[in-house]
Amino acid sequence: MSTGFHIVVCGSLVPDPLQTLNPVQGANGPGLKNELMLPAVLDPFAAHSLYEAANLAKKMPGSKIWLVSLGNKAKLQQLMMTIAQKVAFELVPLDGPASGFTDSFEVAAALAAAIDKLANLDRSRLLLFGGCASASRDAGVTLQMVGERLGILDQFLAVDELKLQEDGSLRILERIEGGQYQVSACAGPPAVLAWATGNLPEPPNNPQIGMQNMRVIMPALQKAQPAPVAAPGVTFASVTLPAQQRQTRVVKDVPVEEIAKEIVAWIKE
Amino acid sequence: MEKILFLAYTQDDGLLPKAALETLNAAIDLASKLQAPLSLGLIGDNVQAAADAIAGCGAQEFFAVEGPDFASSRYASDAAAAEALARRAGATLVLAPSVSRFARSLPGAALRLDGRIETHVCALDPGGDSLSIQRWYYRQRMIATLTRSQRPWFLLIDPGVFKPWEGQQGQATVDKVTVALPENARRTRFVGFEAPAADAQTIRPEAELLFVAGAGWTKKQADGQPHVKEAEKLIHDFITKAKASLGSSKSLVDQTCEGGEVISLLSHLNQVGQTGATPRHPKGLATCCHGEEPHTVGWRFINERRAVNLDGSCGWAIGKADVLYVADAFQVMAKVNELLGD
Numbered sequence: 068m069s070t071g072f073h074i075v076v077c078g079s080l081v082p083d084p085l086q087t088l089n090p091v092q093g094a095n096g097p098g099l100k101n102e103l104m105l106p107a108v109l110d111p112f113a114a115h116s117l118y119e120a121a122n123l124a125k126k127m128p129g130s131k132i133w134l135v136s137l138g139n140k141a142k143l144q145q146l147m148m149t150i151a152q153k154v155a156f157e158l159v160p161l162d163g164p165a166s167g168f169t170d171s172f173e174v175a176a177a178l179a180a181a182i183d184k185l186a187n188l189d190r191s192r193l194l195l196f197g198g199c200a201s202a203s204r205d206a207g208v209t210l211q212m213v214g215e216r217l218g219i220l221d222q223f224l225a226v227d228e229l230k231l232q233e234d235g236s237l238r239i240l241e242r243i244e245g246g247q248y249q250v251s252a253c254a255g256p257p258a259v260l261a262w263a264t265g266n267l268p269e270p271p272n273n274p275q276i277g278m279q280n281m282r283v284i285m286p287a288l289q290k291a292q293p294a295p296v297a298a299p300g301v302t303f304a305s306v307t308l309p310a311q312q313r314q315t316r317v318v319k320d321v322p323v324e325e326i327a328k329e330i331v332a333w334i335k336e
Numbered sequence: 337m338e339k340i341l342f343l344a345y346t347q348d349d350g351l352l353p354k355a356a357l358e359t360l361n362a363a364i365d366l367a368s369k370l371q372a373p374l375s376l377g378l379i380g381d382n383v384q385a386a387a388d389a390i391a392g393c394g395a396q397e398f399f400a401v402e403g404p405d406f407a408s409s410r411y412a413s414d415a416a417a418a419e420a421l422a423r424r425a426g427a428t429l430v431l432a433p434s435v436s437r438f439a440r441s442l443p444g445a446a447l448r449l450d451g452r453i454e455t456h457v458c459a460l461d462p463g464g465d466s467l468s469i470q471r472w473y474y475r476q477r478m479i480a481t482l483t484r485s486q487r488p489w490f491l492l493i494d495p496g497v498f499k500p501w502e503g504q505q506g507q508a509t510v511d512k513v514t515v516a517l518p519e520n521a522r523r524t525r526f527v528g529f530e531a532p533a534a535d536a537q538t539i540r541p542e543a544e545l546l547f548v549a550g551a552g553w554t555k556k557q558a559d560g561q562p563h564v565k566e567a568e569k570l571i572h573d574f575i576t577k578a579k580a581s582l583g584s585s586k587s588l589v590d591q592t593c594e595g596g597e598v599i600s601l602l603s604h605l606n607q608v609g610q611t612g613a614t615p616r617h618p619k620g621l622a623t624c625c626h627g628e629e630p631h632t633v634g635w636r637f638i639n640e641r642r643a644v645n646l647d648g649s650c651g652w653a654i655g656k657a658d659v660l661y662v663a664d665a666f667q668v669m670a671k672v673n674e675l676l677g678d
C-alpha cells in the first residue's frame with residue numbers, strides 16, 4: 068500500500084503588502100493601477116500552508132506536493148524564482164488574472180477542474196491546502212468551494228495546527244471567535260485545510276531544491292492552461308480608497324499625570 | 337421579488353450570540369425596505385428558546401434544523417443544514433453573521449444551490465429595488481460597492497456593523513426541517529475548545545476598547561535596557577482593569593514567537609493588520625506602534641483612536657489617530673493603571 072499524503076496547495080500571487088495600491092476602473096471592471104508592474108509575493112496565508120505542507124511531507128515519506136496557482140503566467144514565473152527555492156513541489160499554473168475583483172466561484176471552478184485533471188493524484192490520500200483568505204479578495208471562501216467541487220466533506224478553516232495521530236486520524240486546531248481554538252478530530256484524508264499562519268517560519272532558500280523544481284516548473288509554465296476568470300453577474304458601482312485622514316491632535320510636553328488623567332477620562336466616557 | 341432568509345446557530349446557553357442579533361436587525365430592516373418576506377432558519381441542538389426570544393421580530397416563518405448532529409461546529413453537518421434551510425425557505429437572499437461556523441460552511445452551501453456568496457459585508461443598501469452591498473478588498477485597503485444578478489445570494493455580515501435586535505419575546509411556531517446526514521458526514525468529530533498558549537484570555541471581541549501594543553514595548557529604553565517583564569505587567573494590568581481586548585503589531589507577535597525575552601500574553605491570534613485581524617471596537621489605544629499605512633489597517637474599524645508614542649511624527653498615529661500623546665508609554669500606562677484602581 069502506498070503511504071504519505073498527496074498535498075495540493077492552492078495559492079497565488081498578491082501585490083507585496085508594502086506597495087501602495089490604487090484602484091482603477093478598466094473595461095472589464097475594477098483592477099489595480101499598474102497591476103502587472105507591482106512586485107508580487109505568494110499570498111501570505113497560502114504561503115504558510117505551503118510551508119506546513121513541506122513539513123508534513125518531510126514527516127511522511129512517499130508524500131507529494133502540487134502547487135496550483137492561478138495568475139498571470141509571466142508574474143508566476145517571477146514568483147517561482149523565490150518560492151521554488153524553499154519547498155519541493157510540482158507547479159500547476161493556470162494563466163489568468165490574480166485580481167481580487169474576480170469571483171471566487173469562478174476561481175474555485177478553475178482550480179477544481181485543474182486538480183481533477185492531475186495525473187497520479189490519489190484522492191484517498193488528498194489533503195487540499197491553501198490560505199484561509201487571500202490578501203486580495205480576502206473572502207475566505209475559495210477553498211471550501213474547491214473542496215465541494217471535489218466532493219470533500221471534511222473541511223477546516225483558519226487552521227493553525229495539524230497533528231497526525233497514531234491511528235492515522237488528524238487532530239486539527241482552527242481559529243474561532245474570542246481568541247480560542249476549536250479542536251476537531253478527522254478520520255483522515257481526503258480533507259480541506261485552509262490555513263491561517265500555522266507555526267512554522269519561512270524555510271530558508273535552498274538552491275538545490277530550486278534547480279530541481281525549475282526543471283519541471285519551466286515546461287509547466289509554457290504549457291499553462293488559460294483561465295480567463297472574471298466576475299460575471301457582479302457590477303461594481305465604485306471602488307475607492309478610504310478617505311481616512313484624521314486631524315490628529317498632538318499632545319506634547321505635557322506631564323504624564325495629565326496625559327494619564329485624560330486617557331482615563333476618555334476610556335470612562 | 338426577493339425572499340430573505342436569516343440564518344443563525346444557537347450558542348451553548350440555547351440563545352443567539354450578539355453577532356446573530358445584529359444580522360437579524362439588518363435582515364429585518366432589509367426586508368422592510370425591499371418589501372420582501374423574511375424567514376428565519378435556526379440551527380442547533382434545540383432551538384426553541386432562541387426562536388421564542390426573537391418571536392416578536394416580525395418574521396413570516398421560523399425554520400429549524402435541530403439535533404445533536406447540529407449542536408457543534410462541523411463543516412459537513414453545518415453545510416447540509418444551511419443548504420436544507422435555504423432550499424426550504426426558497427430564499428433569494430441569505431443573511432448570516434460572520435462567525436467561524438458560517439464562514440466555514442456557507443461557501444459550500446452556496447455552491448450546492450448554484451448561488452454566490454459575499455463575505456465581510458459591512459453595509460447593505462436596498463436603494464430602489466435591487467440590493468447593493470459594501471465590502472473591503474485587498475485586506476481593508478479599498479472599499480467597493482457592488483451588486484449581483486445571481487440568486488441565491490449569500491451574505492456574511494461582519495460583527496459590529498449593525499445594532500443588535502432587541503424586542504419582544506413570544507412563542508414561536510418552528511417548522512422543523514429534517515436533514516439526513518450521509519455516514520461520511522460524521523468522519524469529523526468536534527473535540528472541544530482550547531485557548532492558545534498565553535496565560536490569560538486577552539481577545540475580547542465585545543470590549544469597548546482595543547489596546548494595541550507595538551514592538552516599542554520590547555525595545556531598549558532611555559537607560560539602554562529593554563524592560564520586557566515590566567512591559568508585560570503594565571499591559572496585563574491595563575487590559576484587566578479596563579476590560580480591554582489586546583491587539584498587537586506583527587513585529588511584537590513575531591518576537592514573541594522567535595524566542596528571547598517576550599511578552600507572554602501574546603500569540604499570533606492577537607496580531608492586527610494586513611496579515612492579522614481587523615477587529616471592530618468603539619475605541620482604540622495604541623502604544624509603542626509605528627508601522628505605517630498599510631499596516632495601520634489593523635485599527636481601520638476602530639471609531640475613536642488615541643496613541644502614545646515617544647515619536648511625535650509616528651506613522652501609526654499622524655492622520656490616523658484623533659489624539660497622539662508624545663510620551664513614554666511605560667510612564668503613562670503605569671499612571672493610567674494607578675488611576676483605574678482595582
Ligand SMILES: Cc1cc2nc3c(=O)[nH]c(=O)nc-3n(C[C@H](O)[C@H](O)[C@H](O)COP(=O)(O)OP(=O)(O)OC[C@H]3O[C@@H](n4cnc5c(N)ncnc54)[C@H](O)[C@@H]3O)c2cc1C
Binds near residue numbers: 084609623625627
Ligand atoms: C508581508 C508583511 C505583512 C505584514 N503584516 C503586518 C500586520 O498584519 N500587522 C502589523 O502590525 N504589521 C505588519 N507588518 C509589519 C510592518 O511592516 C511593521 O514592521 C510593523 O507594523 C511595525 O511594528 P511596530 O509598530 O510594533 O514596531 P516599530 O516599527 O518597531 O515601532 C516601535 C515604536 O515604539 C516606539 N516606542 C519605543 N519605546 C517607547 C516608549 N517607551 N514609549 C512610547 N513609544 C515607544 C518607537 O518610537 C517606535 O515608534 C507586515 C510586514 C510585511 C513585510
